[in-house]
Amino acid sequence: MERFIETLMYRSRWLLAPIYLGLSLAVLALGIMFFRELFHLIVEIPTIAEANMVLMVLSLIDLAMVGGLLVMVMMSGYENFVSQLDIAEDEEKLNWLGKMDSSSLKAKIAASIVAISSIHLLKVFMGVKNYDDMQLMWYVLIHMTFVASAFAMGYLDKITKH
Structure with missing residues (x-):
């Protein structure tokens, strides 16, 4: 019975595969949105x-960064939790594939969230006349929370590795 449960649990990791595949559809949706915004800009x-x-350019950068984050989560998550990617020797391989464990993935996600939040905050500051002081304070506090969280995760990762 124990062997059956362990095998079932181990094989259930494949339930994550459609989720990671679904993220590729989200990348496609971001690509469509990116080119729609680029067309409006042109x-x-x-x-x-x-x-x-x-x-508008900051919005394009924002979409590109979210797309990169999605690809990183999709591919690293699949490799870490489902199965190793079998990429042919003659095919180009991203240098971070196979090297990113869940800890480094969390750190990269946190850094990406801070960067995305920074871009959003810059967009808010550029339209500062459209916001009251309370709204600006909340935007800055939320951004600083992301920054502090990223530093805290990095620090905790550092002390647990040593």
């Missing part, structure tokens, strides 16, 4: 104000 170039152009 169409509006002759008439757009500089500040609005910067905001």
Whole structure:
């Protein structure tokens, strides 16, 4: 009975495979959104104000970073929790594949979240006249919470490795 339960638990990791595959559909959705925003930017170039152009470019950067985060989570998560990726020798392989354990994945996710939050906060600051002081305070506090969390996770990871 124990062997059966252990085998069942071990094989249940494959239930995660459709979830990681679903993340690839989210990357596709982000790609569609990215090119839609890029099209809007190109169409509006002759008439757009500089500040609005910067905001649109920041939105593109934001989408690209979220896409990169999704790919990293999708591929590393699959490799760490489901199965090793079998990539042919003649095919290009990302240098971080097979090297990122769950601890380093968490650190990269935290750093990505801080970067994405920074971009969002910069967009808020560029449109500062559209926000009251209380809203600005909350944006900064939330961002600082992300920063502190990333530092805390990095510090905890460092002390547990030594």
